[in-house]
Amino acid sequence: MISQKKILVVEDNEINRAMLSEILSSEYQVLEAENGAVALDVLKEYGEGISLILLDIIMPVMDGYTFLAHVKADQAYSSIPVIVTTQSDGESDEVAALSHGAADFVAKPYRPQIILHRVASIINLRETAAVINMIQYDRLTGLYSKEFFYQRVKEILLQHPDRKYDILCSDIENFKLINDIFGIPAGDRLLCGVADMYTRLVGDKGICGRFNADQFACLLEHTAEYTDDMFIELGMEINSLSHAKNIVMKWGIYSIHDRGISVEQMCDRALLAANSIKGQYGKYCAAYDDQLRSRLLREQAITDGMEAALAEGQFEVYLQPKYRIKDDRLAGAEALVRWNHPEWGMQSPAYFIPLFEKNGFITKLDQYVWDRACAVLREWEDKGYPPLSVSVNVSRADIYNADIADILLNTIRRHRLPPSRLHLEITESAYTENPAQIIHTIGRLRELGFVIEMDDFGSGYSSLNMLNKMSIDILKLDMKFIQSETAKPVNQGILRFIMGLARWMNLGVVAEGVETREQLERLREIGCDYVQGYFFARPMPCGEFEALLRKERTTVDEGQAQAKERPWVEQWARVILVADEDAEYRSQVKKTFENNYQVVEAADGEAALACIASYENKIAVAILSMTLDGPDNFSVLEVLLREKSVWNIPVIATGPGDTQLEERVLDAGVDDFARKPHTQKSLWNRALRAMGITASRERERTLQNEAYRDFLTGLLNRRGLEASVEALHKEDCPLAVYLFDLDNLKYINDSFGHGEGDRMLMKFSEIIRSHTRGTDILSRFGGDEFVVVMKQMRSEEMALKKGGEICRAVRESGWREGLVPACSAGIVIGNEEDGLNEMVKRADEALYSAKTANKGGCCLWKG
Incomplete structure (x- = not known):
């Protein structure tokens, strides 16, 4: 049986203590103290086992403010939330309590549902913070996790700018054999032994972390030069453990001279040094050297120049023609990017795209290409050319951007184009990284009218099962796959199978990398729809492509001309819904929130239900009067709370000072109840608190999911x-x-x-x-x-x-x-x-x- 959470009630009035104990005891274990001094003794006994403190301010021996000062000054208890109980709900009392470190306050006389509601909310916030702490440490070794190690190193370097530090990283050669031969428990014991060795090595001169599997790192204050003998001795220490035999560790050292780079880069440099001596007998450590440095300097030069290059228009959009295979007519293009550097000359995407994908700049570059592609389409349309489509790349980083739909919609609207003119290419390998996220995002973009292409199909990462779940329109076959499969006898390859599958799923097929007439004829024979490749044309500047347009005088793609445009959904700002029969009250609420939100008004229950149906998850907070005209108010509330499970809309109920009504709506699940009359400042604070609690719950769910999931595979850890x-x-x-x-x-x-x-x-x-x-x-x-x-x-x-x-x-x-x-x-x-x-x-x-x-x-x- 799970033990109940403990709440400490600090109150000198015995009757009040009994009342609070009666209210709370159904859900919590209640501890009591008649003044601050006794409460401190209770804290010493139970420590952080106490989930929350309910504190009276006016008490003999030690009053509430003095007790609060003691609690907040003691690191062992400072994280325990405190709710102050007062004789009135005046603003001065609230300000005084909060300024002394209280998390919230409630007024006397006590109302059971209010007490339970506030207590549950505050405990939930504290437990969310505990979840955050759970993912800061490696569970097996107790060392810092990788992400938190980065953060702590950054803080230490900022705190001690004059001290010299080194990053040391290690990797165990053939660690896999330990698990294979001696079993996983033996491998885990070895890792714990390595962690203990790191802790002793560092002492109070730095910090340690475990990255993954057998990779460890430490930040160590530089006190002496490193020698092979030092690392040989460390290796002997590891091999002296009873469960370790012939363990070889490789160490990499990065002496921190450049504090301008990220901590992650520092650790990468140390690991690069360690990897450089893998497999070398008798070599145990290596420092980050000039050869590694020169490679990273090239990457840094690219990174340093990328923002200016984008601003100065050094990135040029090239278009590779796409041809309809049944008549060899021009039917569209794929937008590619080249870097025309003033010093280095024209650079291939292979030179800079992988780095941009790693450092995140790819999202800015992609958006630039989207905009330029749409600008070219608009220019062609103004000149009377047929409405061709252009395919643009959507990288993995773009998929995880919550605003991707808004960005793409704004881009095509700015150039007055329908979404179907922009085809979005998502590489096949991206579908395996976070399938649920990809499915949701791609489905949303397709609903808005964009045409979705799965790029590099056949490169070997996706499954037919995943393909069945995707909302896509076109398969784009991988170049290497085309070149190998078209070389096989027609009855032995799998191209026919793919074409049959595409027809069954009502998907178009584009083959890229077509270089020979033989490949073209093979693709034509099995019914491929579109092709692109050097056999027809190389990627070219937009001006040359326009010349090709004029020369070809291509006709409008019949399928595209007849395609029915899907309407896109209008995007709105976040909405405050105020449903109240009093027009003056609605006007006051609008003045309070209109600078930060779109305020939508409803004067009766029917209008409220219509607003909920129209705005759905765009509603940031619903302020609902429980005396509305029209349908039963609890019917409106029921709709809001039912949708809360989907959209998580915070709800603040308002009404007269009726205790039974207040308890009823709180029982129903609203976030707060505001008695009328109340000030707009009070309503503003309640709205912010309700949104904060909702956001906290969402973050808690996210953190719990992160804490229980393996980041790479998405499976449970x-x-x-x-x-x-x-x-x-x-x-x-x-x-x-x-x-x-x-x-x-x-x-x-x-x-x-x-x-x-x-x-x-x-x-x-x-x-x-x-x-x-x-x-x-x-x-x-x-x-x-x-x-x-x-x-x-x-x-x-x-x-x-x-x-x-x-x-x-x-x-x-x-x-x-x-x-x-x-x-x-x-x-x-x-x-x-x-x-x-x-x-x-x-x-x-x-x-x-x-x-x-x-x-x-x-x-x-x-x-």
């Missing part, structure tokens, strides 16, 4: 796995617990880089998603280990069959030339009472057997 298994019911049993291990991830990371390794991890996560049910529990257990819990697995034969199916899907998925991916699996059948740790331990034993007997297969634990 260990914390999320444990929480999900704890929530299992008897009807879910028996369970099949699988421990999957990617056999060659370490080789991929070392040979091709961590970016390729990350893509393999994401690919595997998609495979297990597509081979399991929505109710099964999927998690990334750590590094390249994945735990899958399949419910209601009735037989060992079925469990082995499913494991073999997933291992086979990995082998057949393909990755890159010369590399066959593989995974192994250990399986155990059990029940929830066996405990997660025990079942994973057994699955780990089975995994070891699978690797010993048949690497790339699976094995069932037999005890």
